[in-house]
Amino acid sequence: EYTIDIEVSLMDSSFLEPIKDYFKNLNLPVSTNISNVEMTVSNINITTVCLPSGENNSCCSCEKGYAWPSAVCSDLITCPSVSLAPDLPCGYMKEMPFYGPYCEPQTEEPIVMNMSVRLDTDFREDLRNSSSELYKKYKSDLEKAFNASYRCLPGFVSATVTGFRPGSVFVNYEVKAGAASFDQIANSNKIVPQFLDALYRLNQATFTTEITNETNFTVSPADIFKGDTVRLICEINSTSENVTWYHFDQIISTSFRYSIERQVSRRTSRSILKIFNITMKDSGSYSCAFTKSNQLYTLIYKATKTIAVSLLCITTNSDDTSVTCNSPEMQTNSPLLSCCIDRHLPSLTGDWKVNGAINITGKINKRFSSENCTEYKLNINESLCPPEKSGTVTTYTCELQTGHGARSSQNIRVTYLRTAHVTISSSINSSVSEGYAFNLTCESDVSNYDSISWKIQSGNNTKTVDCDTCIKNSTSPATSVLTVKTATQDWNGTYFCTFSQKNLESSANVTIEVLSLPLKQNILIDPIAAPIQCKVQQALECCISANTMEDYNVTFVVQQNGFQVGKKKGENSFCYMYNYTEAECSKEKELTAYCKFTNRIGQEVNSESIRLHLIPDKEVSCSNSLGIGIEGSTLKKPCRQPNNTDDFTRGNIIYKCSNKSWKLERNDCLSVEIKNLLTSAEVTFMSFLEAKANLPNYLAELKEETGKQQSLINCSANLGAIVTILDMVSSIPVDAEELTIQNFLSIVDFIVADSTTEAWEDLNKEDIPKSSLLLHSVENFSLRLQPVNNTIPPVSAKTLQLQGMVVTENSSTDYNKNFRSKENLTVNVLIGETEIQTLQNSTIVSVMYSKLGRILPRNESEYVNGLLITTTVSSNRSQKFYINMTFAKRNLSLKMPQCVFWNFTLDKDRGGWDTHGCTPTEVEDYVICSCNHLTSFSILMSPDKSSQVTFEGYITYIGLAISILSLAACIIIESLVWKYVTNNTTSYMRHVCILNIATSLLIADIWFIVTASINDQNQQMNRGICFVATFFIHLFYLCVFFWMLSLGLILFYRLVFILHNTSKTAQKTVAFCLGYGCPFVIAVITIAVTLPRNNYTRKDVCWLNWKDSKALLAFVIPALIIVAMNLFITAVVIIKILRPTIGDRSNRQERNSLFQIGKSVAILTPLLGLTWGFGLATLIEKSHQAFHILFALLNALQGLFIFVFGTLWDKKIQEALLKRNSMSKWSSQQTKVRSL
Known part of the structure; x- marks a missing residue:
């Protein structure tokens, strides 16, 4: 098969189109015989057409689908535009005759050139709409011009307008052609205006071509991870010095993270962008733009790639694993740790590091080529894992590197355990x-x-x-x-x-056999207390349940002597009996007896004691099956069922011998229902094994029974038993289910009903009042509530309300709870946010009581004048805890509010109200209590006594006023006559003592009368001021006594040691140390010992506490000792003065001073002794009112006595005053004479 080029020459160009049509319409193939060669023409195509242009030249052009060979493109000369019509293809000048080369078929895909040019006209919105007439006109006109001008490009196909954009008017268009040179495109751009109306105002300098498919853009590595160094390479088959890189629309410049390298050769241009330590933010679109331009044209080669940056994610076979060091399996088959990535990376490398107290290493096994994992097989060594390090965590870190800079690590925590012994x-x-x-x-x-x-x-x-x-x-x-x-x-x-330890368990076991032995409370004795007659048998009996199979050794012990007993089996019990006869009958006495049960391992239990009262030689008045007794005696017997004397129940019955017969005095037997509930509680909750699970059902049963047996609850025995049950169950943690809480509160409701008031009075007489025990039970119950779904539900009963809150790690709100009783009394509990933040992962529960506060024991003069509120916190806190409570007053007429809490340890654990750590603030009908601890709080208030000033009060106020005036006069007179009366040592020291006694007593009396008047007016004094006032009253009254002691000692010294002389300075030093030093030490020690426990002062007045801390002894003991010493010194002085002398006496003036001292001490000391002796009597409970009045009178007038007997009766002072008065008159007369 051959392709033959045939040139056909036409003399007349008008034959061109008919010939073209002829060839197009020719039926092919056609067979012919030329020179005996058979030939078949299969296809005829016209490739090149040349038209004359001048004498020896022609204008040649390629037919559609054909193009000039690239080898001759550079030699072609474009035909003049004037010789070429706009609708004809582009032609090139050729010399005639034309011998080729001819146009060839186009085999390569055309290159799409995205081009743009600007029209310097205003942009109109119609140009955005492709269906508008303006858009269509612009598109048609411009495409004709573009096709006419670009047709000369090699392999030209078409030029198409793609749209318009504002900025004047930018025309975007596409040109499809072969590989055209920069100059060819520029020349084509140059002739565009020739084919376009001038009204378009085309700007020739704005022609731009963007070629997107001729740039080779490569990225290395293909898989990019955070931390890699990435190379982006752009290469074009053209020379360009200018290159620009973009990340999205941002131009990239050289920096510490970017480097740009250019490589330009003869035919190519290359640019390399390096991104160092790439991050996740570097993901996205990257563009390179090579630019070549002249005055008329700009050519851009552009390419875009999108890169994705991934994290180098490592997956391990286990993030947290446990290894048992001393396990035989681990010794032979050590665990394998592995780290893997999710893709194949030939350059990936890895390493392992070990960090931990147990340094067990291993061996690395690399398997990157197939699985991209690194493995580390541990070498377990028991010696490296001692018991004390069991549970230690060792961290194994695998680090993988991509080879391009990215690296990542992953920790595997291995907990090394050891099977415990x-x-x-x-x-x-x-x-x-x-x-x-x-x-x-x-x-x-x-x-x-x-x-x-x-x-x-x-x-x-x-x-x-x-x-x-x-x-x-x-x-x-x-x-x-x-x-x-x-x-x-x-x-x-x-x-x-x-x-x-984690999933490893180690255990040991032991077997314990629990042998039967009756519990003390289950041994019933008969009688409990009874009179017995001398030498007459008294039957003693102990009974236990018949359910036991143990054969006990039982003895009766009477007055430490043991006796064997007889045994009798009843229907429900075993009873052990002994007939005791008392032989020693000399006098009445109390005997005790008990029965002792011993089991087969020698452990024993004693019953409660049987109290026997011997009545010798007395005529028995009552005698029957119950027992014997004299008139007025009592007999206490156990409770037996009326229809079955073999069946005992809890409690006792007291009979009294009256009119020769036993009469029922008191029945404290438990009802059968309450007894069964108590027994059930002892069995269920004493063991604690399944107490939590059984408690909700038990409370429901107890609530039902107490509701049914309301009349029986009024009995103190039944009521006490229920309190005992509540105390027993309150120590068991329980889920805070609403029904469980409701049942508990309802039971408390039943037993504090108004009908139980008399029973509570009896129960509060016990060693530990049952009301205190009940309050403690509710506190315990609320403290042990365990949140359900992280909440404490609010629950209300008739007289109780419970609210709570769970404090989580991020709690930042106040604890603010409001309660309102059915009597419309309110109380608010507030715990601030600062305190709440210290109580993470704990619960706060508050319980309000409207009746329980009135059942608790109190002083007769004080009343619980608000609701009672209990607040508990589950977390243990050693530091102070601040809480504020606002109580509404019940009775507005009561005064002197005290914020109190129930202190269970007061009065030998009987409990009582205490003010420690609480400060009250009275605001109209409310009292705000600020306390630094938690428990049960309320307010105590007293009747208004401001108008009830007693006779003692009048004596105190009047007497102290007289004393203060007298002491002030005493000090003034002493200062006036000081130099006249201190002319010898004895007189000097005497007046020093009197002056300091007067000064100390004056200060003490002023403090005393101020605080006493405030207390009598029922005004609330700040506790800090009260502490200060008490300190100074204590200090200066002690100073009075110690200065009195100094005065007595000086007198004793001058009388006894007559020939011994001590300097005035030495005596004064001793006196001041004794007068002020000793009182100060005693006062400071007292406040240091008692103030931390807040029992330095009394609750009602500002004076030393007696009931709680006995701080008053710090005043009473020194005072009584000094009074006793002064009495002794006074006796010595009197004896010395009255003793007859031999020979001449000493200096008369000295004798006179001694006599005056003796007289003063003889008068003052008894007064002091009597005063404070009567004061001691007032401390005795129920002492006679006369002692109080006498003490108030003598104590209040003490200053007057000092002024009269110590100052005015002193002859030296009298003489000094007369002398001073005479000198004053003489001085005034001399002044008058001089004036005359």
């Missing part, structure tokens, strides 16, 4: 009796445990010991002690103690 020991051998205590100690050589659990297995039944109060865990050493205070059959079985 656990031992368990018991405080008993293997057996214990019911009612006895025992403890089990479980110890592990591994101290870093996560948890410890105790379980008891008895047969096929396994129970978990869930008792916070029974189990105490510690870490140094790792021990857990299970303490069972009262063993029951529930504690019988095999104990398993398990230490857990």
Whole structure:
């Protein structure tokens, strides 16, 4: 098959189109025979057409689908435009005759050149709409011009307008052609205006071509990770000095993160962009633009690539794993750690690092080529994992590097555990009796445990010991002690103690057998207390339940003597009896007896004591089956069921012998229902094993029974039993379910009803008042509430309300709860945000009581004048805790509000109201209490006594006023006559003492009368001021006594040691140290010892506390000692003065001074002794009112006595005053004479 070029010459160009049509319409193939050669013409195509242009030249052009060969493109000269019509293809000048080369078929895909040019006309909105007439006109005109001008480009196909954009008017168009040179395109641009109307105002300098498919754009590496150094390479087959890089639309310049390198050769241009330490923000589109331009044309080669930057993510076979060091399996098959990535990277490398207290290393195994993982096989060595380090975490870090700068690491935490060696020991051998205590100690050589659990297995039944109060865990050493205070059959079985570390458990076990032994409260005695007659048998009986199978050794012990007993089995009980006869009948006496039960391991329990009162030689008035007794005597018997004397119940019955018969005095027997509930509580909650699970159902049952048995609750015995039950269950943690809380509060509601008032009066007479125990029970219950769904539900009963809050780690709100009783009394509890932030992961619960506060014991003169509120916090806090409560007053006529809390430890644990740590602020009908601790709070107030000034008050105020005036006069007179009366040592020291006595007493009396008047007016004094006032009253009254002692000692010294002479300075030093030093030391020690416990002063007045701290002794003891010494010195002085002398006396003036001292001390000392002696009498409870009046009178007039007997009766002072008065008159007369 051949291709033949044939040139056809025509003399007339008008034949060109007909010939073209002829060839197009020729039916091919055509066969012919030329020179005996058979030939078939299969295809005829016109490739090149030449038209004359001048004498020896022609204008040649290629037909559609044909183009000039690239070898001759550079030699072709374009035909003049004037010789070529706009609708004809481009032609090139050729000399005639034309011998080729001819146009060839186009085989390469045309290049799309995106070009633009600007029209310097205003942009119109219609140019945005491709269907508008303006758009169509612009498009048509411009495309004609572009096609006419660009047709001369090699391989030209078409020129198409693609759109318009503002900025004047920018025309975007596409030119499809072969590979045209820069000059060819520029020349084509140059002739565009020739084919376009001048009204378009085409700007020839704005022709721009953007070629997007002739740039080779490569990126290395192909997978890019954060931290890599990335190379972006753009290369074109053209020379260009100017290249610009873009990230999105931002131009990239050389910096510490970017470098741009250019490489230009003869035919190519290359630009390399390096991005150092690439980040995630560097992801996105990158463009390179090579630019070549002249005044008429700009050519841009542009390419764009989008790169994605990934994190070098490492996945491990386990982020957190545990290894048991001393496990045989681990010794033979050590664990394998691995780090992998999600793709294949040939240049990936890896390394491992070990960091931890246990330095167990391993061996690296690289497998990058196939799996892209690095593996690390641990070499487990038990010696490197001692028990004390069990639970230690070692961190293994694998680091992978891509080879291009990116690196990433991942930690694998390996917790090295060791199977613990656990031992368990018991405080008993293997057996214990019911009612006895025992403890089990479980110890592990591994101290870093996560948890410890105790379980008891008895047969096929396994129970978990869930008792916070029974189990105490510690870490140094790792021990857990299970303490069972009262063993029951529930504690019988095999104990398993398990230490857990993550998923590793180590345990030990021991078997404990609990043997039967009756509990003390379950041994019923008969009688409980009874009179017995001399040498007459008295039947003593002890009974226990018949359910036991143990055969006890039972003895009766009377007055420390043991006796064997007889045994009788009843339907429901075993009873042990002994007939006791008292032989020693000389006098009445009290005997005690009890029965002792001993089981087979020798453990024993004693019953309650039977009190026997011997009545010798007395005529028996009452005698029947109950017992014997004289008139007025009482008999206490156990409670038995009326229809079954073999069936005992809890409580007792008291009979009184009256008119020769036993009459029922008091019945304290528990009802059967309450007794059963109490017994059930003892069995269920004494063991604590499943107490938490059983508590909700038990409270529901107790609430139902107490609601039914309201009349029985009015009995003090039943009421006391219910309080005992509540106290028992309050120590058990319970979920804060609304129904459980409601049941508990309702039970309290029932037992504080108005009908129980008399029963509470009896119960409050016990050693620990039951009302205090009830309050303590509610506090305990609220403290142990465990949140459900992170909430404490608000619950209300008739007389109680409960609200609470769970404090989480990020809690930042106040605890602000409001309560309102049915009597419309309110109380608000406020704990500030600052305090709340210290209580993370804890609960706050407040309980309001409207009746319980009135049941608690109180002083007769003080009343609970508001609601009672309890607030508890579950977290343990040693520092102070600030809380504010606002109470509405119940009775507005009461005065002197005190913020009080119930202190359970006062009065030998009987409890009482205490003001420690609370400050009241009275605001109209409310009292605001600010306290620094938590418990149960209320306000105490007293009747208004401001108008009830007593006779003692009048005596005190009048007497102190006289004393203050007298002491002031005494000080003034002493200062006036000082130089006249201090002319010898004895007189000098005497007046120093009197002056300091007067000064100290004056200051003390002023402090006393101010504080007393405030207290009598029922005005609230700031506690700080009260402390200061008490300190100074205490100090200066002590100064009075110690200066009196100084005066007595000086007198004693001058009388006894007559020939001994001591300097005035030495005597004065001793006197001042004694007069002020000793009182100051005593006063400071007193406040230092008592103030921290807030019992320095009394609650009602500003004076030393007596009831709580006995601080008053710091005044009474020194005062009484000094009074006693002064009495002794006075006696010595009187004896000395009255003793007859031999020979001449000493200097008369000295004798006169001694006589005056003796007289003063003889008068003052008895007064002081009597005054404070009567003061001591006032401290005695229920002392006679006369002692109070006499003490007030003598004490109030003490200043007057000092002024009269110590100053005015002193002859020296009298003479000095007369002398001073005479000199004053003489001086005034001399003045008059001089004036005359």
